Amino acid sequence: MQGPVYAGFWLRFVAYIIDAIVVNIAAYILGFIVGLAIGFGGGRDAQAMQLVMGILGIVLAWLYFALQESSAASATLGKRALGLRVLCSDGARLSFGRATGRFFAKIISGIILMIGYIMAAFTDRKRALHDMIADTVVIKG
Incomplete structure (x- = not known):
């Protein structure tokens, strides 16, 4: 029986570009x-405002990645588009806490x-440093 097929650096990179586009569009709208709200309030x-926007941007990105990677799909929109999933190294679905740790380990x-990202091109299970810290893998399928 064949084990999981790990996602390489370039697939993960393209998935991240897709996710970055989605998060940036959402951040722009937010x-x-x-x-507008601050402007109408006197602004x-x-x-x-910069502090509030910085905090909201971090929270938006954190929730985007952590909620989706801990969901039943185990993947963000970018990873889903490329057929990738993030799992615990034992194959289990990520908890929200582990997905949060993985996000901040990035x-x-x-x-x-x-x-730490480039390591994914050279490690045996194609894990980046944040995957090692969170004990996760990114697989195809």
Whole structure:
């Protein structure tokens, strides 16, 4: 019996580009709405608006990735489009907590020249640093 087929770096990269487009469109719409609300309220504090938008952007991205990767589909829209799924290394579905940990571990993957992401091209199960931290794998199918 053959084991899972792990998703390589380039498939994961394309899935991420799709997800980034979706998240950025949602963030733009949210920013427009919040900007209007703040503008109609007097909108005198630009720094406060930047802080609010920064926090909302992080929360939006976190919920987008964590909710979808812990769902029954085990994948974001970008991963679904390419037939990929994120699972625990034992094959189980991710909990919301593990998906949250995986999301925030991506910060560590990107800290030093994105080396944590590039690792997915060279590890045996094609895992990036954040996959190792969260004990997850990305598979085809």
